[in-house]
Amino acid sequence: MERKTHDAHVEDAVHALGRSGAVMAPRAEAEALAAHVFGAPVDSLPPGTEPGDESATRFQALVARRGEGVPLGYLTGRAALSGIEVEVGPGVFVPMIVSEATLASGLKAIADNPAPTVVDLCTGSGAFALAVAHHTPGARVHAVELDQAALDYARRNSARRTALGDTPIVLHQADVTRPLTLAELDGTVDLVLSSPPYTPDEAPVPAEFGVHQPRDAVFGGPDGLRVTRHVVETAARLLRPGGTLVIEHGPFHAESVPGLLRADERFEDVSDHPDAYVGHPLYAQATRSRPGPSTNRRA
Structure with a gap:
């Protein structure tokens, strides 16, 4: 050599x-x-x-x-998001650097609340939930994941972060497409975060996403919104009036995801936001309507 x-x-x-x-x-x-x-x-x-x-x-x-096209996280065994590191590997979606913006908006929404209740739907490796627990020590954080392999990563990551002194999170193996997921929290949640699978089934994607990462964590049905629709429904049920939903989506959903939120009178102050790198549409944000007539206005 x-x-x-x-x-x-x-x-x-x-x-x-x-x-x-x-x-x-x-x-x-x-x-x-x-x-x-x-x-x-x-x-x-x-x-x-x-x-x-x-x-x-x-x-x-x-x-x-x-x-x-093998993800960098699969090769190193780890990925970073908002100041924390999580274990990743085959079987779990690797957190993306662009998701820093999604997480930052969620953290800003609860910045004045010393003890918020937060739910991360489709948690995967647990990165969103664990980052919230790291940055907001008084938070009560629940994280939902259906896939067993991903949940195993989330459990290991949770145990590691707790050992490092972060607030423990509560992990739930549940299907966000089923009615009444986390029904015991209905109307009490301050923030719902979610990065569901959102790529349309037939959309061309790089091998990093289309070949190497779990298909169920990447593709979201013919229009990419199969899981997203359920996340919106679940968030509307879980959030207290004035609570915030921040949901990640693809560049092809700049109109459709905000449209879903505006069509649901349980949400107001709907806005859409780009990533910080190339300016592609990245996530939508909305507020759970407060008592009284809904304005469903655009922020």
């Missing part, structure tokens, strides 16, 4: 990932893989040092798999 410095391996990886077309940020991902394999950020290693043959071979193999 040709001897190369850590820096040279990273440069080769940047070019390989760029050529693959599977990665939006080749340098950032090459550096993330290098830190994972070499045990430290490359810029913190002594200049001119060379990795051992075993590490170099492993790094090259991971770069090749990333170029094939």
